[in-house]
Amino acid sequence: xxxxxxxxxxxxxxxxxxxxxxxxxxxxxxxxxxxxxxxxxxxxxxxxxxxxxxxxxxxxxxxxxxxxxxxxxxxxxxxxxxxxxxxxxxxxxxxxxxxxxxxxxxxxxxxxxxxxxxxxxxxxxxxxxxxxxxxxxxxxxxxxxxxxxxxxxxxxxxxxxxxxxxxxxxxxxxxxxxxxxxxxxxxxxxxxxxxxxxxxxxxxxxxx
Amino acid sequence: xxxxxxxxxxxxxxxxxxxxxxxxxxxxxxxxxxxxxxxxxxxxxxxxxxxxxxxxxxxxxxxxxxxxxxxxxxxxxxxxxxxxxxxxxxxxxxxxxxxxxxxxxxxxxxxxxxxxxxxxxxxxxxxxxxxx
Numbered sequence: 001x002x003x004x005x006x007x008x009x010x011x012x013x014x015x016x017x018x019x020x021x022x023x024x025x026x027x028x029x030x031x032x033x034x035x036x037x038x039x040x041x042x043x044x045x046x047x048x049x050x051x052x053x054x055x056x057x058x059x060x061x062x063x064x065x066x067x068x069x070x071x072x073x074x075x076x077x078x079x080x081x082x083x084x085x086x087x088x089x090x091x092x093x094x095x096x097x098x099x100x101x102x103x104x105x106x107x108x109x110x111x112x113x114x115x116x117x118x119x120x121x122x123x124x125x126x127x128x129x130x131x132x133x134x135x136x137x138x139x140x141x142x143x144x145x146x147x148x149x150x151x152x153x154x155x156x157x158x159x160x161x162x163x164x165x166x167x168x169x170x171x172x173x174x175x176x177x178x179x180x181x182x183x184x185x186x187x188x189x190x191x192x193x194x195x196x197x198x199x200x201x202x203x204x205x206x207x208x
Numbered sequence: 209x210x211x212x213x214x215x216x217x218x219x220x221x222x223x224x225x226x227x228x229x230x231x232x233x234x235x236x237x238x239x240x241x242x243x244x245x246x247x248x249x250x251x252x253x254x255x256x257x258x259x260x261x262x263x264x265x266x267x268x269x270x271x272x273x274x275x276x277x278x279x280x281x282x283x284x285x286x287x288x289x290x291x292x293x294x295x296x297x298x299x300x301x302x303x304x305x306x307x308x309x310x311x312x313x314x315x316x317x318x319x320x321x322x323x324x325x326x327x328x329x330x331x332x333x334x335x336x337x338x339x340x
Contacts, residue, residue: 059236067236074229105275106227109302113229113324 072156075114079149082107086142100138101130107145119148219244219339224255224272224284225300234271234325241330241340251276252284256291264292268339271325274301274312282315289316296337300325 059067086103089096108123126141175189221244225231231248238244247267249255255272256279270288272281279287285297296319299312304322312320319336321329334340 059233059240064236064239067232071229071232074232078227078229102275105303109227109323110229112302113233115324 069160071114072160075110075116076153078110079107079119082110083142083146083149090138090142095133095135097130097133097138101127104130104145116148116152119145119152122148217243219269219334220267221246222255222258222267222270222295223248224250224252224270224276224281226250226273226276230273230300230323230325237325237327237330240327241334252279252281252287254278255284256287259288259293259295260291264294267293267295269333269337270295270297271300271321272297272317274299274303274308282311285312285315285317296333298333 064070082103086100086107089099089103104123104126108120108127111117111120111123122141122144126138126145129137129141172193175193179186179189219241221238223231223234223238223246225234225248235246235248238246247258249258252272255270259267259270272284274281281299281301285299288295288297297317299309299315299317299320300323301308301312301320302323304320309320319333321333
């Protein structure tokens, strides 16, 4: 996991250290505080927090700490492939609107799964154009889908970078407290810092 | 011989879905329910084969996508009950116009859930068929 760290995995590591019962709530509190800070920072950059389906994000747990990253990676992998399929299908003759529609329908389904509503709406328009057999309209729709795809990729990239950076910063800020409260030893602190990496090194999920 | 699902604590679900992203999300949602064993197949033909192998009473719920290669969800929905299976079959699709829902129901599905599969929809299905 070089350079890529999820707070869940960091605090999972924390949980493996001896914790006094009075300190058990600290890790959860820190996690919540991290998210609050991240949301504020996203807002300051004009990026709405609810870019996508927060229910998907809520499925992430300590047994699946990389779930969100996995879903996002799968989405961009699938959507890139599907858009390429659509482009290739649109270059073939005779024009097969049913095939175009089938590909767009798959893409729409992927968008639905992560709550990418703007891209999903463009897919809906695209399908209407396919149903009408309107080539020009389909071509315009494809461009709009691509535009929304690129915008979503950029925003999610920023989202993950801000989240991860916030998590790292808060981790570093909280280490002295965690040591003083005996949640961590000095050795454990060093290990965590090595695992988390330096601040400002947040990287995108694979596939983005 | 497969035992009746009513006597089992484990919920056995068959997911018929070819897209990895939907498989991953459905798996995680069902994991959140707890006590679920999930089998995943990637097309309707595999679903029919799996049901035939496991027995008529093995699964408590079958969730099937519509658009898949080899055999689509509608055809699988038609074929599975013909094997003597009374397991509820629920269609899943991002198409949720009345015509799309009707197509699944007319094929023999017991219910339809528009994608994405979320907690609320899953709870409704599980409750409706007395699975939890």
